Each structure stands twice: as structure tokens, then as C-alpha cells.
Amino acid sequence: MNLVVIGAQWGDEGKGKIVDFLAEGADIVLRYSGGANAGHTVVIEDQTYKLHLIPSGVLTPEKRTVLGIGMVVDLENLFEELGMLEERGVAWQGRVLLSDRAHLVLPRYRQMDKERDAERRFPLGTTGRGIGISYALKAYREGIRVADLYDPAVWRGLSAQDREYLEPYRKRIEGMVVDVSRLMHESRKSNVLFEGAQGTLLDLDHGTYPFVSSGISCAAGAAIGGGIGPQQIDQVVGVFKAYSTRVGNGPFPSEFRKERDGNLGDVIREIGREYGVTTGRPRRCGYLDLVSLRYACRSNGIDTLCLTHLDVYDAMGEIQACVAYRVGGEETDEFPATVSALEGAQPVLRRFPGWQKPITECRRESELPAAARDYVRFIEEYTQTPVEITSVGYRRDQTIVRQDPWTRS
Numbered sequence: 001m002n003l004v005v006i007g008a009q010w011g012d013e014g015k016g017k018i019v020d021f022l023a024e025g026a027d028i029v030l031r032y033s034g035g036a037n038a039g040h041t042v043v044i045e046d047q048t049y050k051l052h053l054i055p056s057g058v059l060t061p062e063k064r065t066v067l068g069i070g071m072v073v074d075l076e077n078l079f080e081e082l083g084m085l086e087e088r089g090v091a092w093q094g095r096v097l098l099s100d101r102a103h104l105v106l107p108r109y110r111q112m113d114k115e116r117d118a119e120r121r122f123p124l125g126t127t128g129r130g131i132g133i134s135y136a137l138k139a140y141r142e143g144i145r146v147a148d149l150y151d152p153a154v155w156r157g158l159s160a161q162d163r164e165y166l167e168p169y170r171k172r173i174e175g176m177v178v179d180v181s182r183l184m185h186e187s188r189k190s191n192v193l194f195e196g197a198q199g200t201l202l203d204l205d206h207g208t209y210p211f212v213s214s215g216i217s218c219a220a221g222a223a224i225g226g227g228i229g230p231q232q233i234d235q236v237v238g239v240f241k242a243y244s245t246r247v248g249n250g251p252f253p254s255e256f257r258k259e260r261d262g263n264l265g266d267v268i269r270e271i272g273r274e275y276g277v278t279t280g281r282p283r284r285c286g287y288l289d290l291v292s293l294r295y296a297c298r299s300n301g302i303d304t305l306c307l308t309h310l311d312v313y314d315a316m317g318e319i320q321a322c323v324a325y326r327v328g329g330e331e332t333d334e335f336p337a338t339v340s341a342l343e344g345a346q347p348v349l350r351r352f353p354g355w356q357k358p359i360t361e362c363r364r365e366s367e368l369p370a371a372a373r374d375y376v377r378f379i380e381e382y383t384q385t386p387v388e389i390t391s392v393g394y395r396r397d398q399t400i401v402r403q404d405p406w407t408r409s
């Protein structure tokens with residue numbers, strides 16, 4: 001079975017936690033897009049792991065993990081991460097594989113990324129990890145791929161400086177390199193978990209362009225970056241937070257505003273510990289945006305939703321969520337294509353009663369307060385998509401499952 005986990009917002013929805021939770025049922029966990037711009041947090045007992053390139057499944061013993069075709073891989077970052085795992089006693093040898101077709105991020109791309117972004121009239125606020133440069137060179141057909149390190153003709157054509165940098169890695173990664181579509185074919189009877197990075201609204205095509213990342217973060221990217229056909233994707237799980245966050249610049253219609261919402265933004269940021277994993281930047285926070293969530297359900301074919309961070313609302317007397325936008329005097333519940341429409345959009349908010357009690361120890365839906373269940377039910381009705389996993393804390397066990405996606409049909 002092929003199960004895809006994607007972000008349904010602007011990233012940081014809790015994909016790392018959910019992939020780690022679902023990894024038990026997988027034989028292979030494959031990251032299909034993005035690079036070290038991602039930061040996926042997994043908390044296991046008293047240990048917190050922050051992964052940027054390696055799939056979160058690496059923390060489950062014996063699972064094989066793959067850095068897929070659609071990724072852009074910074075080898076320095078990769079070995080830093082492998083070193084971190086080794087130091088912390090995670091045996092990764094033989095379990096971390098790397099696509100021969102993945103592209104490489106060279107150190108100078110990081111600097112170029114920062115400089116180019118700063119030169120823009122409206123900087124995107126990239127992570128400075130060289131991601132956009134690497135994908136641009138890929139599209140321009142001047143990128144360097146993993147397989148190129150072993151192709152004498154390409155290797156000879158690289159500059160002396162690049163060869164010097166890459167030379168030590170040729171040996172170090174040799175045993176990790178695989179043909180991913182062949183591996184997927186050989187594993188067609190296995191359970192493969194495709195780990196998305198970023199989120200729908202940061203997807204190059206479906207996101208709030210140009211304020212997006214450069215990879216394919218939507219569900220279809222799992223087929224491209226994972227070397228399978230689209231009809232082989234069995235289930236798509238969309239992960240979203242009970243509210244919204246965004247790091248970096250770009251439109252955010254339901255963002256909390258001081259004049260309307262007082263200090264709600266700061267309160268949620270502190271309770272939800274909303275600081276970027278990769279850059280440490282404070283995340284912008286806002287109301288749950290159901291307009292964009294439904295758009296994400298449609299554009300990814302999400303079968304089932306996973307709601308995270310519901311516990312962050314525990315203390316609230318009242319909750320609000322955005323159910324439509326007012327754009328130029330008209331109300332719409334469709335997600336606009338342009339930045340100017342999104343920037344001009346005023347959120348139409350709907351109020352929900354809060355539950356004002358801790359839910360972090362709830363392990364079944366029936367244990368959730370009625371007000372929390374009502375909030376979830378409204379989301380299901382609005383998006384026409386079931387919410388079958390609810391996360392009530394960052395720990396693995398703080399997860400409520402109505403329907404296990406591995407046994408869903």
C-alpha cells in the first residue's frame with residue numbers, strides 16, 4: 001500500500017510527528033520533495049529530534065528510508081544529520097537510501113539564495129538553504145544529480161572547485177545510492193509511507209505563488225518524487241493545525257491582527273511553541289482558514305484529514321475560524337489565485353465555543369469535550385473530508401485515531 005502524508009497549509013503542520021506515528025505500519029518511508037528547508041520534529045519520550053532531510057521514519061528501528069527523486073540534497077547537511085543520529089544512538093547504516101536522480105545543493109547556492117532573495121522587490125524570506133537555486137538549475141538543465149558523481153563524462157565537465165568539494169562524498173554516499181522507481185517496483189507488496197515536506201500553500205503550482213517554495217509539495221509530488229504512477233497512490237492524508245501558521249513573507253488572510261485580535265497571535269505562538277525548526281524565526285499565526293483547507297483537500301485529493309495542535313486551544317473561552325473571504329466588497333469561499341486578491345481578502349470569521357479544559361490526556365474521540373468534537377465536526381462538514389486522526393500534543397502517544405489510514409479503503 002502507498003500512503004501519502006502531506007501538509008495542507010503553509011508547512012509545519014506536524015507532518016514529522018504524524019509520519020513518525022504512522023511509520024510503525026510502514027516498511028519504507030520516502031521523502032519525495034524539498035530539501036533542508038524542511039524541519040520535521042519528532043518527540044519520542046524525552047528526546048526531541050529535528051530532521052531536515054532524512055525521513056522521520058528513520059527513528060523507527062529497522063524501517064528503510066529513502067531521499068527521493070524530487071529532493072534537492074545538501075550533502076553537508078545530510079552528513080550533519082546522520083552524525084546527529086549516530087551520536088544519539090540511532091543506527092541508520094543501511095537504512096538511509098538516496099535517489100540517484102536527486103539533485104545536489106552546493107554550498108555556494110546557499111549564499112546565492114540569500115543574496116537573490118534580498119535583491120527582490122518583495123523578498124520571499126526563504127530559508128537560505130539554496131533550495132530555489134537548486135530547483136532553478138534543475139529546470140534550466142544545469143543541475144548536478146547524485147548519479148552524475150559516478151558518470152565520468154559529467155564528472156570531468158564539473159569545475160575543479162566542485163569536484164574538490166564533491167570528491168569525498170562520492171565514496172561516502174556510494175552504498176546509499178538507489179534507483180528509486182526500481183526499489184518501489186521491487187517493494188510493490190510492501191507498505192510505503194511518502195513523507196511530504198512544506199505544504200500545499202507552499203507548492204510551486206498550487207501555493208500562493210510567488211510566495212512559495214520550489215518543490216512539488218502536493219500529493220501528486222509523491223508519484224513524481226517517489227517513482228510510482230499516480231494510480232498507485234492508495235491514500236492521501238492531509239495534516240493541518242487547529243489554527244494557521246506561516247514562516248516568511250506572503251499573503252495570509254486569516255493572520256491574527258493586533259487591532260482586531262489583541263495579543264492572540266503572541267499567546268498562540270507561545271502555547272504552540274511556534275518558532276521555525278530550520279531558521280528559528282517566529283511563525284506568523286492566524287485563525288484556521290477553512291477556505292484554503294478545502295482548496296487543499298481538492299487540489300491534493302485528500303482522503304482523510306489529520307488535525308494537530310488541537311490542545312493549543314485548551315484555554316480559550318471562544319475559538320474562531322475563517323469560513324469565507326471578503327474580497328473587493330464580495331464574499332467568496334473559493335481560494336483566489338492572485339496575491340493581490342489574497343492580500344486584500346478580509347476573513348469572515350465564525351465563532352465556536354471553547355472547551356476550557358486540557359485534552360492532552362484524551363486518547364479516544366469520545367473523551368474529547370463536546371465543544372472540541374463540534375469544532376472538528378464543522379471542519380469535516382465544511383471540507384467534506386473526514387478528520388480521522390487528531391493530535392492533542394507533540395508526543396507520539398498523544399494521538400487519537402478514529403480510522404487507521406493503513407487499513408482504510
Ligand code: GDP
Nearest residue numbers: 012013014015016039040041309391392393394
Ligand atoms: P512539520 O514541519 O510539519 O513536521 O512540523 P514542525 O516539526 O516544523 O512543527 C510542528 C511542531 O508542533 C513541532 O514542534 C511538534 O513537536 C509540535 N506538534 C506536533 N503535533 C502537535 C500537537 O498536536 N500539539 C502540540 N502542542 N504540538 C504539536
Ligand code: IMO
Nearest residue numbers: 011012037038039125126127197198213247248
Ligand atoms: P516543513 O517541511 C514552513 C517557506 C520559507 C519561505 C518559503 C520559500 O518543515 O513544513 P525556501 O527556502 O523553500 O525557498 O523558502 O517557503 N518554507 C517553509 N515554511 N515549513 C517548511 O517546511 C518550509 N519550507 C520552506 O519560510 O517562506
Ligand code: MG
Nearest residue numbers: 012039040277
Ligand atoms: Mg517544519
